[in-house]
Amino acid sequence: xxxxxxxxxxxxxxxxxxxxxxxxxxxxxxxxxxxxxxxxxxxxxxxxxxxxxxxxxxxxxxxxxxxxxxxxxxxxxxxxxxxxxxxxxxxxxxxxxxxxxxxxxxxxxxxxxxxxxxxxxxxxxxxxxxxxxxxxxxxxxxxxxxxxxxxxxxxxxxxxxxxxxxxxxxxxxxxxxxxxxxxxxxxxxxxxxxxxxxxxxxxxxxxxxxxxxxxxxxxxxxxxxxxxxxxxxxxxxxxxxxxxxxxxxxxxxxxxxxxxxxxxxxxxxxxxxxxxxxxxxxxxxxxxxxxxxxxxxxxxxxxxxxxxxxxxxxxxxxxxxxxxxxxxxxxxxxxxxxxxxxxxxxxxxxxxxxxxxxxxxxxxxxxxxxxxxxxxxxxxxxxxxxxxxxxxxxxxxxxxxxxxxxxxx
Numbered sequence: 001x002x003x004x005x006x007x008x009x010x011x012x013x014x015x016x017x018x019x020x021x022x023x024x025x026x027x028x029x030x031x032x033x034x035x036x037x038x039x040x041x042x043x044x045x046x047x048x049x050x051x052x053x054x055x056x057x058x059x060x061x062x063x064x065x066x067x068x069x070x071x072x073x074x075x076x077x078x079x080x081x082x083x084x085x086x087x088x089x090x091x092x093x094x095x096x097x098x099x100x101x102x103x104x105x106x107x108x109x110x111x112x113x114x115x116x117x118x119x120x121x122x123x124x125x126x127x128x129x130x131x132x133x134x135x136x137x138x139x140x141x142x143x144x145x146x147x148x149x150x151x152x153x154x155x156x157x158x159x160x161x162x163x164x165x166x167x168x169x170x171x172x173x174x175x176x177x178x179x180x181x182x183x184x185x186x187x188x189x190x191x192x193x194x195x196x197x198x199x200x201x202x203x204x205x206x207x208x209x210x211x212x213x214x215x216x217x218x219x220x221x222x223x224x225x226x227x228x229x230x231x232x233x234x235x236x237x238x239x240x241x242x243x244x245x246x247x248x249x250x251x252x253x254x255x256x257x258x259x260x261x262x263x264x265x266x267x268x269x270x271x272x273x274x275x276x277x278x279x280x281x282x283x284x285x286x287x288x289x290x291x292x293x294x295x296x297x298x299x300x301x302x303x304x305x306x307x308x309x310x311x312x313x314x315x316x317x318x319x320x321x322x323x324x325x326x327x328x329x330x331x332x333x334x335x336x337x338x339x340x341x342x343x344x345x346x347x348x349x350x351x352x353x354x355x356x357x358x359x360x361x362x363x364x365x366x367x368x369x370x371x372x373x374x375x376x377x378x379x380x381x382x383x384x385x386x387x388x389x390x391x392x393x394x395x396x397x398x399x400x401x402x403x404x405x406x407x408x409x
Contacts, residue, residue, distance in 0.1 A: 008051045008052070008123060009049065009050050009051055009052075010027055010050065010051065010052045010053075010054065010119070011050045011052070011053045011054070012024065012027075012054045013053065013054065013055045013056065013067065014054075014055075014056045016056070022110070023054065023110065023115070026110070026112045026115055026116070027115070027116075027119065049076075050077065050080050051080070051081075051123055051126050052080065052081050052082075052083065052119060052122055052123055052126065053071065053077070053080055053081070053082050053083070054082075054083045054085065054119075055067060055068060055082060055083070055084050055085065056085045057084055057085055057086030057087070057090050068082060068084070068103075079102065079126075079129055079130070079133065080102070080126065081102040081103070081104070081122040081123070081125055081126040081129075082102065082103050082104070082122075083104050083105075083106055083118055083119065083122055084103070084104070084105050084106070085106050085108055085110060086105060086106075086107065086108065087107065087108045088107060091105065091107065102122070102125060102126065102129060104118055104121070104122055106118050173229060173233075176225035176226070176228040176229045177225070177229060179221060179222075179225040180221075180222050180225045180226060180229075183218045183221040183222050183225070184218075184222065186214075186218060187214070187215060187218040187219075190211060190214050190215075191211075194207070194208075194211045247287070247289075248285065248286060248287050248398060249285070249288060250283055250284070250285040251283065251284065251288055252281065252282075252283055253281070253282055253283070253284050253319060253326065254277060254279070254280075254281040254282075254319060255281075256288060256291075256292075257277045257295060257317060257319070258277055260291075260292050260295050260296060261275050261277065261295075261299070261317075263296075264296065264299060264300070268303075271303075271311075272311055272312040272313075273303060273307060273312070273313045273314070273315065274312075274313070274314045274315070275299060275314075275315045275316075275317070276314070276315070276316050276317065277317045277319070278316065278317070278318050278319070279317075279318045279319035279320050280319050280320055280321050280326075281319075282319075282321055282326065282396065284326055284394075284396045284397070285396070285397045285398055286374055286394060286395070286396075286397075286398045287373055287374060287398070290369045290373040290374055291374065291394075293365070293366075293369055294366050294369050294370060294374070294392065295317070295328075295330070297363070297365065297366050298330045298366065298390050299315055299330075301363065302315050302332040302334060302388070305334070306332045306334025306335060306336075306387065306388055307332070307334050307335075308334075308335070310334070310335070313332060313333060313334055314332065314333050315330070315331070315332045316329075316330075316331050316332075317329070317330050318331075321396060323396075324395065324396060324397075325376075325393050325394065325395055325396060326393070326394060326395075326396050327391065327392070327393050328390075328391070328392040328393075328394075329389060329390075329391050329392075330389065330390045330391075330392070331387060331388070331389040331390075332387050332388055332389075333386070333387040334387050334388060335384070335385065335387075336382045336383045336384040336385055336386050336387055336388055337382040337384070337388060338384060341382075342380060342381075342382050345363050345380050345382075346363050346364055346366075346367040346378075346380070347364065363380075366378065366390075370392055370394065374394045374395075374398070375394065375395060375398060376392060376393050376394030376395065377392075377393045377394075378390060378391065378392050378393075379391045
């Protein structure tokens, strides 16, 4: 018999009083077994946690098989082991559908030794099944936790990408606005001099013409800078909205990739890293926000990992298409990866920067975005001392009924 610290609750469903007493006495000789008795199978207490249910095949006014089937439909009792008592004639009529891992049959008449052996076996099985169910629940919780973590990381990546876009936009906008301020200040100074000459009645025709030329040149600078600023604001709004949006739209791929690279200006400032976008220019219809995250992560990974300890480096993004798909080959001339790192490059939580702030989730997020949101494929090749290439293949036109699973978490 199994060893149990807590009492084990066994339910006997039997219509004959003599049989009830006999079975109860046999089981209660084991001190850890507590017996509950139910006549005819009615009004079962589903709130009670039974470890075993014994059913007599001849249940008088209640069908034993019907009772067993009702147990399987009860969420509290459906996994409880069942021992069916029946005679040899009834055994041949039992349906094969009854056979399961937590169901057993004991032929009448009942012998105590055999009853205790079957009960022990089913109780042990019940414990194993309960442990298995708890393990499945634990695994489900872990899986859900990882899904939630991925969703949080994707949201965090969006915020980080938006932050980089804002920083890059601010930096780039300073140049044309600075020119406007300088030109306006210069024009204001010239206007003061002209005004003073006019008051002194010393303003000559030549001075007036010079002032007009200065105004024309200065206004050209101001208007050109303002037009550049307007274009930059429009581009920023486009990238910023895409980063935080889950909407699908059509856009010119080559131009969009350049806007994404421009948004990374703060990260590239004071470095000699060069990023080039070359190849086919075409319009695609997909999720620009997800694509922006993918390209940003690949570029930042190259800067952090591939060019670690190096002052110079080149990242080349080559665009080609074959009619239905577009291929983005993102390569760098960095230090490359080992065979082991390459084999695990898309595994979550794998990092070569253990203890240095690396989460090991960057490339797994890239993989999730490409394969789920963009409905494409991604692969990686690398050679130590030569560099690394990520090859991304996505549909040029993503069907309108496709949802964005990675962004909808």
